[in-house]
Amino acid sequence: MSDQIHAEKILILDFGSQYTQLIARRVREAQSYCEIHPYNLTVQEIRDFKPRGIILSGGHQSVYDQQAREVDPVIFELGVPVLGICYGMHLMTRFFGGEVEASETREYGHGKIKKITTSSPLFDALLPSEAWGNVWMSHGDHVTTAPKGFKVVAESENGIVAALEDAGRHLYAVQFHPEVNHTEKGEKLLDAFIRQVCGCQGLWTPAGFVEYEIEHARQQVGEDRVLLGLSGGVDSSVVAALLHRALGDQLTCVFVDNGLLRLNEGDEVMATFAEHMGVKVIRVDAEEMFLSRLKGVQDPEKKRKIIGHTFIEVFEEEARKIEGVRWLAQGTIYPDVIESAGAKSGMATNIKSHHNVGGLPERMGLKLLEPLRELFKDEVRNVGLALGLPKKMVFRHPFPGPGLGVRILGEVKKEFADLLRRADAIYMEELYRSGHYEKSAQAFTVFLPVKSVGVMGDGRSYDYVVALRAVETKDYMTATAYPMPHELLSKIANRIINEVKGINRVTYDITSKPPGTIEWE
Ligand code: XMP
Numbered sequence: 001m002s003d004q005i006h007a008e009k010i011l012i013l014d015f016g017s018q019y020t021q022l023i024a025r026r027v028r029e030a031q032s033y034c035e036i037h038p039y040n041l042t043v044q045e046i047r048d049f050k051p052r053g054i055i056l057s058g059g060h061q062s063v064y065d066q067q068a069r070e071v072d073p074v075i076f077e078l079g080v081p082v083l084g085i086c087y088g089m090h091l092m093t094r095f096f097g098g099e100v101e102a103s104e105t106r107e108y109g110h111g112k113i114k115k116i117t118t119s120s121p122l123f124d125a126l127l128p129s130e131a132w133g134n135v136w137m138s139h140g141d142h143v144t145t146a147p148k149g150f151k152v153v154a155e156s157e158n159g160i161v162a163a164l165e166d167a168g169r170h171l172y173a174v175q176f177h178p179e180v181n182h183t184e185k186g187e188k189l190l191d192a193f194i195r196q197v198c199g200c201q202g203l204w205t206p207a208g209f210v211e212y213e214i215e216h217a218r219q220q221v222g223e224d225r226v227l228l229g230l231s232g233g234v235d236s237s238v239v240a241a242l243l244h245r246a247l248g249d250q251l252t253c254v255f256v257d258n259g260l261l262r263l264n265e266g267d268e269v270m271a272t273f274a275e276h277m278g279v280k281v282i283r284v285d286a287e288e289m290f291l292s293r294l295k296g297v298q299d300p301e302k303k304r305k306i307i308g309h310t311f312i313e314v315f316e317e318e319a320r321k322i323e324g325v326r327w328l329a330q331g332t333i334y335p336d337v338i339e340s341a342g343a344k345s346g347m348a349t350n351i352k353s354h355h356n357v358g359g360l361p362e363r364m365g366l367k368l369l370e371p372l373r374e375l376f377k378d379e380v381r382n383v384g385l386a387l388g389l390p391k392k393m394v395f396r397h398p399f400p401g402p403g404l405g406v407r408i409l410g411e412v413k414k415e416f417a418d419l420l421r422r423a424d425a426i427y428m429e430e431l432y433r434s435g436h437y438e439k440s441a442q443a444f445t446v447f448l449p450v451k452s453v454g455v456m457g458d459g460r461s462y463d464y465v466v467a468l469r470a471v472e473t474k475d476y477m478t479a480t481a482y483p484m485p486h487e488l489l490s491k492i493a494n495r496i497i498n499e500v501k502g503i504n505r506v507t508y509d510i511t512s513k514p515p516g517t518i519e520w521e
Contacts, residue, residue: 005208008200010034011051013041015059015069015087021338022179023055023085023190025376030191031202033374036338043074053081053198056088058177062141063090064102081170081197083190086139089164089173096147096166103140110182111137113154113162121167122189122197123153133184135162135176142175170197206379206386210242213371217246224326226369227319230255230281232269234396235331235372238380241387242371243329244279252280252325254318256311259287260403260417263425272393282322286314287414294405294412300521303412307402312360319364328366332373333380397442398476406521408447415502416464420447422500423466430492436470440482443470446509446520454497454504463504466496471518479513 010027014020014036027034035049039056046054054075061068069087073095076082084092090100113132115123132154143161146152153163156175164173172193178186194200226243230236230253243251253273257266266283273279293306319325361368372380384394400406408416424445431437446467454461468489473479493506509516 003212005203005205005212006033008032008052008198008203009049010053010055010194010198010200011041011046011049012036012055012057013039013071013088015039015057015061017058017060017085017087019177019179020057021335023057024334025378026179026187026190027055027194028204028376028379029187030194030200031204032194032198032200033204038341039069039071043072043078046075046078051080052200053083053194055193056082056084056091058086058088058138061087062102063087063094063100064141076169076171079170081193082172083193083197084171084173085177085179086175089143089175090141092171092173093143093147093150093164096150096171098143098147098150099145100141101144103142106140107137107142107158107160109137110134111156111176113156113176115154117151117153120151120153120165122165122172122192123163134182135178135184135186136180136182137176139175143173172197206382209375209379209383210245210386213242214246217243217369217371220369221247221250221327224250225322225324226251226327226329227322227325227366228253228329229315230269230273231399231401232261232265232393233331233399234377234384234394235333235380237273237389237393238384238387239329239331239371240273240279241277241384241389243369244273244277245387249280251329252282252322254282254284254315256284256286256314256318258290258307258311258314258403258405259414260290260307260405260412262399262404262428263421272390282318284314284318286310289314290405291412291414296411298410300406303405303521304402307405311401315360316364326367327369328361328364329369329371330361332370334372334374334376337373395438397437397440397444400519404447406519407444408449409520410449416447416449419464419500419502420445420466423447423496423503423506426495426499427468427492430488430495431470434485434488436482436484436488440470440484441473441476441479442518443468443482445469452505456497456504461504463502465505465507466503467507467509467520468492469509469518469520471513473513473518476518477513479518481508481510481512484508 010032012023012034020036024034024036093100113135146164150164150166152161153165156162162175176183178189228240230240240253255269274281290310293310297303381394404417404420405412427445431443448465451462452465470482470484471479472482489508496506497504
C-alpha cells in the first residue's frame with residue numbers, strides 16, 4: 001500500500017496543555033504526519049510508533065507537584081530528536097540534572113527573548129540576529145540552571161532561560177510556546193525542528209492523503225456496500241467525494257431534507273453530487289414528518305431531541321431498503337477523536353456537547369468507516385479542494401445538525417422557515433459579494449416570532465423580526481461578534497425588509513460567547 005505519507009511521523013506526548021492540538025496543527029502545516037498520545041505511553045509503544053521526532057507538550061502542572069506527570073526517561077536515549085515545550089522543558093532539565101525553580105506566580109502573555117549563543121542546528125536558521133521578536137509565555141516554573149551538556153541558546157528580558165539544547169544528543173527545549181500564533185517565529189522553529197533536526201521531507205500533502213485513503217478504503221471495504229448520511233456540510237461532503245472516488249457505486253448517500261434547510265440547499269447538494277459527480281444519492285423528502293412532530297413544541301432541548309430522533313428514524317428506514325450494506329461512513333475528524341480519547345483519559349479540557357447520530361452504527365449492526373479521522377478541519381478543506389469540490393462548498397460555515405430548527409425561536413412553522421430562508425439568502429448573498437463571508441467564522445439569520453410596528457410607504461406594517469448574527473472564532477468554544485460594517489448592515493436590512501414580505505425589522509446581534517452561545521437556542 002502507498003503509505004508514504006505516514007513514513008515520517010512526529011509523536012506529540014500530551015501533558016494536558018490547552019495548546020497541544022495547536023502543536024499538532026503546526027506539525028501538519030509543516031507537512032508532516034503526527035499524532036497526539038497521552039504522556040504515559042510506554043517506551044515499547046513509542047518504539048512501535050517509530051517517530052522521527054518527539055515533542056513534549058506543556059501542561060498546567062509543576063514538576064514539583066505530588067502527582068506530577070512523568071515521561072519514561074528512556075525516550076531521551078532512543079536517539080530520536082526531542083523538543084520539550086514549557087513543562088516538557090522542565091521534565092528534560094530535571095532528568096538531566098539541571099535546576100527548575102518552582103514559582104507561585106505565572107508569567108503569562110507576550111514576552112521578548114534574545115539569543116545569547118551561536119552555532120545551533122535548530123535555532124541558527126531562525127536567529128540570524130540577536131532579536132527574536134515576541135514569544136508567548138505561559139508558565140509558573142522555569143529553568144535556573146541548564147543541565148550538564150546543554151547550552152543556553154536564548155533568554156528572556158528578565159534573564160529567564162528561554163531555549164536550551166544539547167545538539168549532540170538531539171535534545172531541544174523552549175520555555176515559550178512556539179505553537180501559539182503570538183510567538184512570531186514559532187512556526188519557523190517547529191518547521192526547523194521537523195525538517196532540519198528530524199529530517200522530515202514534507203510527505204504529508206492533501207494529494208498524498210487522497211491517494212493513500214483511496215487505496216486504504218478499497219482494502220477495508222472490499223466488495224461491501226457503504227452508506228453515508230450526506231448533509232451538505234464540509235465533512236460529509238468530503239467523505240462523499242473521497243469514497244466515491246475510491247468505491248464508485250458501492251457508495252450510497254442518503255440526504256434527508258427535513259424542511260429545516262437553507263434556501264435551495266437540497267437542490268444544490270443534488271446538483272453537486274448526483275448530477276456533476278455521479279454519486280448515488282437518495283434524497284428523502286421528510287419535511288412534513290419533521291414539521292408535524294415539531295408542531296406546538298417550544299422548548300429548544302425538546303426540539304433538538306425530536307429532530308435528532310426523527311433523523312435517525314428516517315435514515316434507518318432508508319438504509320434498510322438498500323441491500324448488502326455493511327459499512328456506515330462518517331465525517332469524524334481528528335479533534336473529535338482527540339476529544340473522546342481525552343474524555344476517557346481525563347485529559348480533556350473542553351468537551352463538545354453536540355452529537356448528532358450517536359449509537360446508530362451499533363444499532364444497525366454496521367461497521368464504521370471514518371476516512372477523515374486523522375485530519376484537522378483545515379486539512380479536510382484542503383482534501384476537499386484536492387478532490388475538486390467547489391470552493392463555496394469547501395469553505396462553508398458550520399451549520400448545526402438541527403438546522404433552522406434552532407434558528408426559529410420557539411415553535412417551528414413552515415411559514416417561519418420560509419421567511420427565514422429568504423432573509424438568510426439575502427444576508428449570505430451580500431456577505432459573499434462583500435468578502436465578509438470568508439472573513440467571518442460563522443454567519444446566519446435568526447427568526448424571532450414577535451411582531452413589531454413599522455411604516456412602509458404610507459402605510460403601517462406589523463410584521464416579524466429577524467436578527468443577523470456573525471461571529472469571529474477559531475474553536476467555536478468562545479466567540480466575539482464580527483465587526484460588520486454599518487453601511488453593509490443597512491444595505492442588508494433594507495433588502496430584507498423590501499424583498500421579504502412579512503419581515504419589517506432587522507437587528508444585529510453583538511453578544512459574545514460566553515455569556516451567549518453562537519446559536520440562539
Ligand atoms: P453554540 O451555539 O453552542 O454552538 O455556541 C457552537 C457551534 O456548534 C454548532 N452547533 C451544532 N452543531 N449539532 C451540530 O452539528 C448541533 O446540535 C449543534 N448546535 C450548535 C453551532 O452552529 C456553532 O458552530
